[in-house]
Amino acid sequence: GAGVSQSPSNKVTEKGKDVELRCDPISGHTALYWYRQRLGQGLEFLIYFQGNSAPDKSGLPSDRFSAERTGESVSTLTIQRTQQEDSAVYLCASSEGQGVIYEQYFGPGTRLTVT
């Protein structure tokens, strides 16, 4: 079956512009996660959704970052007024539920470059 998909795969933007990153989770997966991974670094948790609600927004780096999810499906991560330090790969993952037994399925990521 189809896995997690993300678009665009690559995005180059100028400093100060807004960007929108999209994630399509595996159908039926109620939990959805966003991570940021800088070059050669680990996974930085940003936010997760259970259904359409986001119980934990603690990882969002600043108020320039926001995310939403509609229809318990697609999610968008928006970064306003991008800065060079926002350059990273943004990974989305989904799982069947939010709980101890569920593995996360990752998408291929969106590589964001802010010039």
Next chain:
Amino acid sequence: GQQVMQIPQYQHVQEGEDFTTYCNSSTTLSNIQWYKQRPGGHPVFLIQLVKSGEVKKQKRLTFQFGEAKKNSSLHITATQTTDVGTYFCAGWNTNAGKSTFGDGTTLTVKP
């Protein structure tokens, strides 16, 4: 908050040598998951450990979950070039209601 630490950060081995990465949590975990990320790829789930003292094997990979459920290890016997990548552990903390990933151990294998 919960912290999950992995050591070493990098490991360079000669093909055929063994490799071990360690994962340590500041709090007791409900489970531990291991993921592998190949260079240029995305993390892929390897295995999950739930029980105290649990040991699981996948071919040359051996995964352990500590008795206190605060640490875990991944051991690869006789590494091959196909083992290169970054290995992440992720621990579920019931109180926090989420998983926390370690920073990963990047393995390079010299043929």
